[in-house]
Amino acid sequence: MAYTVSMEEENKEIARRYKDLLKGTYQRLTVSDKKDIRKAFEFALEAHSEQRRKTGEPYIYHPIAVAKIVAYEIGLGTKSIVAALLHDVVEDTHYTLEDIEGEFGETIARIVNGLTKISRLSKEQNASIQAENFRKMILTLHDDVRVILIKIADRLHNMQTMDAMPEYKQQKIASETLYIYAPLAHRLGLYNIKTELEDLGLKYTEPEVYNDIYSKIEDSKEEQVQYIEFFSKVIKDTLSKEGFSYTIKGRSKSIHSMRRKMRTQGVKYEEIYDKFAVRIIYESEPSQEKFDAWKIYSIVTDHFQPNPTRLRDWITQPKTTGYESLHITVMGPLGRWVEVQIRSERMDEIAEKGYAAHYKYKNAQEKESGLDSWLNRLRETLENPEGNAVDFVENFKLNLYAEEIFIFTPKGDLKSMPKDATALDFAFSIHTEIGMKCRGARVNKKLMPINYVLKSGDQVEIITATQQKPKLRWLDFVVTARARTRIKAALRDEQKEIAQEGKDVLVRKLRSMKFTFNESLINEMVAYFKLKTSLDLFFRIGNGSIENSHLKEFAAQRSNVFVNFFKKRMRSSPDTSNIEKNVVNENYDMLVFGNEEEQLDYTFAKCCNPIAGDKVFGFLTINEGLKIHKHNCPNAVSLQANYAYRVMLAKWIDSTQQDFNVFLTVSGTDKFGLVSQLTRIISNNMHVNIQSLNISGQDGIFDGQITIGVKNKQQLKKLTDNIKKIDGVETVERIYKQ
Numbered sequence: 001m002a003y004t005v006s007m008e009e010e011n012k013e014i015a016r017r018y019k020d021l022l023k024g025t026y027q028r029l030t031v032s033d034k035k036d037i038r039k040a041f042e043f044a045l046e047a048h049s050e051q052r053r054k055t056g057e058p059y060i061y062h063p064i065a066v067a068k069i070v071a072y073e074i075g076l077g078t079k080s081i082v083a084a085l086l087h088d089v090v091e092d093t094h095y096t097l098e099d100i101e102g103e104f105g106e107t108i109a110r111i112v113n114g115l116t117k118i119s120r121l122s123k124e125q126n127a128s129i130q131a132e133n134f135r136k137m138i139l140t141l142h143d144d145v146r147v148i149l150i151k152i153a154d155r156l157h158n159m160q161t162m163d164a165m166p167e168y169k170q171q172k173i174a175s176e177t178l179y180i181y182a183p184l185a186h187r188l189g190l191y192n193i194k195t196e197l198e199d200l201g202l203k204y205t206e207p208e209v210y211n212d213i214y215s216k217i218e219d220s221k222e223e224q225v226q227y228i229e230f231f232s233k234v235i236k237d238t239l240s241k242e243g244f245s246y247t248i249k250g251r252s253k254s255i256h257s258m259r260r261k262m263r264t265q266g267v268k269y270e271e272i273y274d275k276f277a278v279r280i281i282y283e284s285e286p287s288q289e290k291f292d293a294w295k296i297y298s299i300v301t302d303h304f305q306p307n308p309t310r311l312r313d314w315i316t317q318p319k320t321t322g323y324e325s326l327h328i329t330v331m332g333p334l335g336r337w338v339e340v341q342i343r344s345e346r347m348d349e350i351a352e353k354g355y356a357a358h359y360k361y362k363n364a365q366e367k368e369s370g371l372d373s374w375l376n377r378l379r380e381t382l383e384n385p386e387g388n389a390v391d392f393v394e395n396f397k398l399n400l401y402a403e404e405i406f407i408f409t410p411k412g413d414l415k416s417m418p419k420d421a422t423a424l425d426f427a428f429s430i431h432t433e434i435g436m437k438c439r440g441a442r443v444n445k446k447l448m449p450i451n452y453v454l455k456s457g458d459q460v461e462i463i464t465a466t467q468q469k470p471k472l473r474w475l476d477f478v479v480t481a482r483a484r485t486r487i488k489a490a491l492r493d494e495q496k497e498i499a500q501e502g503k504d505v506l507v508r509k510l511r512s513m514k515f516t517f518n519e520s521l522i523n524e525m526v527a528y529f530k531l532k533t534s535l536d537l538f539f540r541i542g543n544g545s546i547e548n549s550h551l552k553e554f555a556a557q558r559s560n561v562f563v564n565f566f567k568k569r570m571r572s573s574p575d576t577s578n579i580e581k582n583v584v585n586e587n588y589d590m591l592v593f594g595n596e597e598e599q600l601d602y603t604f605a606k607c608c609n610p611i612a613g614d615k616v617f618g619f620l621t622i623n624e625g626l627k628i629h630k631h632n633c634p635n636a637v638s639l640q641a642n643y644a645y646r647v648m649l650a651k652w653i654d655s656t657q658q659d660f661n662v663f664l665t666v667s668g669t670d671k672f673g674l675v676s677q678l679t680r681i682i683s684n685n686m687h688v689n690i691q692s693l694n695i696s697g698q699d700g701i702f703d704g705q706i707t708i709g710v711k712n713k714q715q716l717k718k719l720t721d722n723i724k725k726i727d728g729v730e731t732v733e734r735i736y737k738q
């Protein structure tokens with residue numbers, strides 16, 4: 001495919017494209033704006049004059065096209081148009097950033113600098129470097145969102161003109177687009193661009209699928225037009241009678257989202273019922289917009305039966321991206337369900353143009369602050385130096401695509417959270433300290449545990465307790481990146497603190513046992529207790545899972561010369577490859593069951609002999625209690641199929657790191673001050689948490705149920721022994737809830 005055009009024709013074409021850029025920008029351009037753009041155009045034209053695109057076309061076509069996307073589709077102003085025209089100059093030509101700053105000033109230079117940095121970064125190949133780049137790229141969001149917006153425009157144009165590229169490059173660029181740029185565009189509210197990026201991404205990653213769906217959509221175009229006409233006819237008269245000015249159009253689902261639907265729901269193209277939506281766009285005064293939307297809703301549902309479970313009111317509560325619209329699915333003509341989207345011209349513009357349109361409607365301040373707070377949240381996550389970049393991108397993407405739910409604060413303010421967020425996530429979203437001290441929540445005035453999964457519309461008040469501390473198992477249910485990083489950081493801090501305490505304790509104890517505290521002794525102990533590091537050892541002494549009796553056993557072992565001799569020999573020829581592997585399982589010393597992760601008594605099944613770390617499940621036998629089987633045990637399938645109700649979820653844990661909920665019943669004679677004694681004893685025990693406490697008394701007798709979090713059985717035993725010592729307490733029993 002040779003590119004042959006005369007110089008004259010080519011210059012004409014460049015001039016035509018440039019004029020086209022100026023013709024209908026989204027923002028109104030002043031004379032001086034036009035001057036600036038002209039200057040940038042001429043600068044870029046000269047700078048790129050020696051360069052050609054892969055197609056053979058002059059390079060300048062690309063910056064002009066990017067500037068056009070920036071102006072028309074994103075709707076940014078002069079500064080961004082200028083920066084878009086110049087975006088590849090520093091990267092690809094002999095001009096420097098200083099040249100740009102000298103000619104166009106500091107702001108433009110800064111934006112171009114950001115864009116240059118990103119394009120240098122994205123030349124790396126490796127996936128994790130890619131993720132790291134992305135992280136850096138997001139950091140620039142904080143400097144100037146325009147950098148990212150122009151970068152997205154750049155990517156869109158590159159995707160639109162990728163045919164001349166070698167296939168391996170197409171693959172790489174397309175995957176990166178699906179992985180990073182489409183979610184980003186989505187989050188910035190650039191729905192049209194996001195859709196186009198996704199469709200183009202699919203076109204190059206799965207061409208057959210893309211072409212198949214594409215041609216099917218083409219084939220059904222006519223039918224769709226007819227359907228919309230049919231639909232319009234029914235409601236036209238009523239809408240006009242009410243004095244509405246409006247347009248009705250059909251909106252096809254994107255190829256990519258059809259693909260997603262076919263895959264997730266396992267349906268064929270023909271079976272997708274909502275291939276397109278009907279969109280009603282009406283003229284309205286700002287003060288009447290919402291009222292008008294519901295008037296139109298009422299007209300539509302007068303003629304077509306609505307599906308009450310599929311009403312989405314994004315007008316009363318817009319999405320955090322600023323999206324506003326009223327969606328309803330109705331039984332349309334020909335007995336087909338069809339989604340109707342009702343929105344004013346202003347809402348439509350915001351939906352199409354996204355972020356930039358907010359500038360135009362200045363009174364939409366809330367949406368601006370919504371974006372601000374999103375950027376702030378992102379920055380916080382980024383500034384946390386822990387964790388690797390791939391994790392970060394995954395978390396970020398989760399947050400991007402997560403559907404939103406809306407939660408009321410006690411004062412009635414609305415906050416948006418990702419779907420599946422828990423009360424604890426919500427606590428962290430209010431403030432880190434509130435998250436750290438979160439003990440539970442009052443949801444719609446009812447007391448709920450911290451892992452309660454929030455539902456849209458819940459009113460949530462967080463309950464805190466000063467002695468509360470983050471727990472490892474919190475990580476099992478939080479879904480927001482923010483909560484996750486905060487909990488991890490706190491756990492590390494706490495572990496270090498406990499280890500420090502433990503070290504002090506150990507020094508004292510060793511002294512009283514006439515040992516000298518030194519490195520080689522500590523190494524011996526680490527090996528004896530099958531731990532990895534001295535930190536693990538100090539930590540376990542600090543939290544009480546290695547006790548005096550264990551230390552004595554160690555001392556006894558050590559004084560045994562014979563044992564010592566063998567130990568030394570074993571240590572002199574360590575098989576490191578195996579040690580590494582075993583250590584991981586070494587910590588998995590205990591099973592917990594069910595969603596509540598209860599500690600129950602169990603034995604291992606003889607048929608498959610599971611060991612710590614294996615994938616296992618519990619099976620309740622009639623006579624022999626709870627038996628543990630491997631997932632791939634020969635009997636597993638038949639047990640699970642025939643006695644599903646007796647199968648229990650089982651999970652391996654490191655008992656020294658975890659808290660278990662244990663339920664105790666306490667009874668005795670009712671004495672004054674008993675409850676306060678009870679709570680004091682429980683909380684004086686190191687690292688025990690009271691989850692709930694219920695005491696009821698009658699005729700001088702009391703009954704109590706206590707739920708506590710403990711680390712291990714020793715700790716529990718110590719605690720129950722201490723409770724028994726309280727004057728008046730008769731029995732303390734552990735109960736197993738079903």
Ligand code: MN
Pocket residue numbers: 062087088154
């Ligand atoms: Mn470019």
